[in-house]
Amino acid sequence: MSVTRRDLLSVLAATGVLSAANPAGAFAQLLKSEAEGLYDRKPFGNVSLLVTADLHAQLRPHYYMEPPNLLAPKALYQQPGYLTGESFLRYFGLKRGGLEAYFTTYLDFVSLAQKFGMMGGASYLTALLKRQRQLLGADRTLTLDAGDTWTTSGIGLLTGGKASVDWMNLSGYHHMVAHWEFILGRELFDQRLKELKAQFISFNIVDDQFGDPVYQPYAIHQKSGYSIGVIGSTFPYVKVAHPARFSEGLSFGVRDNELQKYVDEIRGKGVDAVVLLSHNGLPLDSALARRIKGIDLIISAHTHDMTPRPLRVGSTWIVCAGSGGKFVGRVDLEVAKGSLRDLRYHLMPVAPSLLEPDAEAEKLLKEAYAPHQQKLSQVLGTSESLIYKRDTVYSTFDELVGRAVQQAYPEVEIAFSPGFRWGTTIVPGQDITMEQLLSYTAITYPEVYIFKLKGERLKSLLEDIAANVFQPDPFYQQGGDMSRLYGLSYSLYINGKPGERIRNISVGGRPFNPGRDYVLASYGGNLQNTGTILEKYPPRPVYDIVAEYIRSQKSIKLEPKPPVRVLDAAYRLPG
Amino acid sequence: MDRRKFLKKSVGAALSASLASSLVPALAQAAAPAALEGEDLAKLGKALKDALGKEFKDLLPSTDVKLVLPTIAESGANVPVEIESALAMSQVKAVHCFSDKNPNPHLFSVFFGPASTTPYYATRVRIAETAPVRAILETADGKFLLASQSVRVTVGGCG
Structure with a gap:
């Protein structure tokens, strides 16, 4: 194990295992019992599902801080999916300062990172999956991945998703659904599906001319004498969120009418329990559970939520397994003839300090990394402060992008950075490597475009994005957090009517002029198509621009300074 | 009709689609927000007057007409x-479709003839900006039944 004695001691101290009664000499034994408490819970019922989600090809252990803020419209305020920090701990009955609090909230992140070390890592995930299958019995177990697994990291991008596919093949997955996998383009996506041993299922990807399903919509498994139906649902807005060229000929969507039809169809085949493996996100899946009859359990991904306890909406259970490789979720089901009687959910943190990495997975990673190691381990600079990504409206990583873009293009007045949920976290004192930079930016359309846009169009664009994020009806939320703006400040009225959420705009400290053209920069979306692209600036990948900036600065110090004033909710900063 | 592409499904496909979606409970409609995003009754009203000789208040919101769109x-x-619609074919004269904010809010009208077997119509339309789509079913006895649902038309970005 690549863990120091100090790490182990602090894990034990922090989790309350180590005390005067348990002197440090016994730490190996204590570590073992700590891991057993987390990972070796007694099986319940007769069928188990092992679940991972939103790995985002983070194949090596890393830090990932959960958001300080998940701003919600009134109707969804303080609901699961919008709980952070203390509210999250209270709702799920967790203790501040413990390992689970470190994995699930932003609270005390930097000090807890020193205590508990890094999170996730593919070889630790494999080890934990194998350990669970051994404990439960492989023949009562299904291993499911809820998507966003192949791309959006350095290794994900450089291997075109292959590293994750090989790792999934080694780790015994049965099914998966998708979202960011589609940025590989349809041809490579389908190629990877051929290489994948797991079966891809999705009822909601259809031929865009005739509406016929393109992939297997569902699968039925016999486990412990019962029949388990698993319906797959891929992210409904692949075509809206990404350039259309990646999914030519396909149409996606929530397709609730068709979902009901498939639920009824497999119920008609005598399935005892119906599971939806979904990349809709927790708010939408909660709304869907109210609308669709006959789903026993939704495994919900996309919004990176974590549910230390299972949620219940009507007669449907919902569980989430976090993101970035931080968790394996284990659902133990008590299935009876024609019904799911009861279940238990264990959201298990993947703590490298408590697990032995799987040797086969380590070997596979070494081979996958070998041709790219030199590029990925390049040190660009050092961080003196916390560089994080996830939040509804602002992050220090996006601020870093803004500074870098403005240094590269002094003409730019406003730099947009997309509200991706994925990324990594860099703690103060850590080197910033190319791999970390790519963890925030590794997409197949990374070009930064410089374009002109009239003020009034810009305002309506911001309102449009805000409507996608803050619409109280989840069927009208496209997902993603608010785009981050550098150079423009505004007040946000979350519960405002459409067109009235963005207020008091100023640009570069001067009052906003709706009649004037502004020079904007953006990447990772379609925003540039709304304005006039300035051809004198050939598009360059955002990671090149940011790498150049970090190299020029050597050391990055970024105290969080959000240019957004939230008018109708509290807004918290980390630290 | 020249701007629109047709996707006419067979009557069989239409029937199975209608069976499936009739299972969706009324609750689904009730969960939608009270004010429809992008509503523009002034513009819609003018188009209703021009096309049907009706005003918005003449339309009766009804669960007898079912509108399915993203x-x-x-x-x-x-x-x-x-x-x-679940109504008998003999009770249905036509369906009309509008979207409040389109340059011309009247999208199409379909009149059912004696050969029609089921009150069902599927097509594709162009929606200029986020606004409600209105399905209006004209009954044989001269009533205009209404179903509305907003559709967001967005530039996108952020996954």
């Missing part, structure tokens, strides 16, 4: 719309 369009240029 809540968020993949492309505003090509939005699939289905209109159907």
